[in-house]
Amino acid sequence: MEELLALLDKTPAVVNIHPVSLCFLPSDVLILGTEAEATWLLDDPHPVLPQRILITGATSLYEGRFPHIRYEHDPFTPALNSILLERFEDVATRMLCQSALPDRIVRSSDLFDLVLLFLVDGLSYRDVRNWAASPNTIFTIEPCLVDVPTLTQTGFSNIIGDPPVAARLFDRGFHDRLGFTYWDIQDNEMAGHLFHTIPRTEKAGDFRKIVSALREYLETAAGRKCYVQIVRTGLDGYVHNQKRKPPVAEIVADVRREFETLGSLLRELGVRSCLYLTADHGILWRDEFEPKIVGNAPARSSPRWCGWRELYYQEDRGRRFVVGGEEYYCLGFPKVRRPLRIDEQGVHGGISFQESIVPFITWEVLPVAAGGTAL
DSSP: OHHHHHHHHHEEEEEEEOGGGGGGGOSHHHHHEEEEHHHHHHOSSSSSOOOOOOEEEOOGGGTTTTTTEEEEOOOOSSSGGTTTTTTTHHHHHHHHHHHHHHHHHHGGGGGOOOOEEEESSSSSSHHHHHGGGGGTTTTTEEEEOOOOSSHHHHHHHHHHTTHHHHHHHHHOOOEEEEESSSOTTTTHHHHHHHTTOEEEEEEEOOOHHHHHHHHHHTTTTOOOOOEEEEEESGGGTTTTTOSOOOHHHHHHHHHHHHHHHHHHHHHHOOEEEEEEEEEEEEOOEEGGGOEEEEEEOTTTSSEEOOOGGGGGGGSOOEEEEEEEEEEEEEEETTTTSOOOOHHHOEESSSSSSHHHHEOOOOEEEOOOOHSSOOO
């Protein structure tokens, strides 16, 4: 960063840089989208104050006018915690957001006969980003910003959308809809909301039951288009009421095995499919940070967020979200509303790289006859 700023002290420059990395720049750096804008500014006959100018787009018309450099910077590391709360809106405009996922899924659906959405309860982008580095990787992984409070009910609802993905896909010919969840939709309000447009929904804790039911359906589907929605436990269930940190790597590996099993089944049966995997929120583990206590909230209250009625327990309001008519106040990194209990191995509900950046994984499965090579 220091070298980049030193260059901008001397001249405007066209910089090939990740859009989110721009949020790490000092506020006095002027960011322009084109070389034309910079040229017009510099060539204006009226006096122009000296300033640092970074240009994100290049054209051949201005070749040679400004130096071109590539700035290698990965914004998706714990260093994001230094700016995420203050620059949240700016970051949101420069990357994929969770609220955009329903449109992404529906928009691409015409190419497939089956769309499968695999929802994981608690999984951070950093937990799976190395999947893309595996040999013969068959799916893409994108970081995705949870642009609501990092809670299960708000995150899952944000992914499903309103109208929900299942209803929108029905209008595109996906008349068969299957759902699998480890909650009972009759007794769990959130599950009822997530699956209320999916008439055939089963409670399934055993993953083998899901695979068996999906195989049985596909073997008799006779070419009908289908949407499949699956909710599986991730890391969230290991955060609360645990006196030891769980084996995170092993749990994440189980999630991957389940996802790849589904893709292998669809490939085996020759179904033109697109599988998506994403999460409601990530987890900030207690051994990853030194909590800064900014309140005296009760021991059973959330350490990272509250409603407006509980704001008097804390000195810092955090960031305000309004979701479904409800107000949420979420703290930035590393603040907590109270000391963590001994049985809290991690937290979520706040704003941090670990909690707020989740994966969005896409896997297109094409039969050999359609794509030439099965994927």
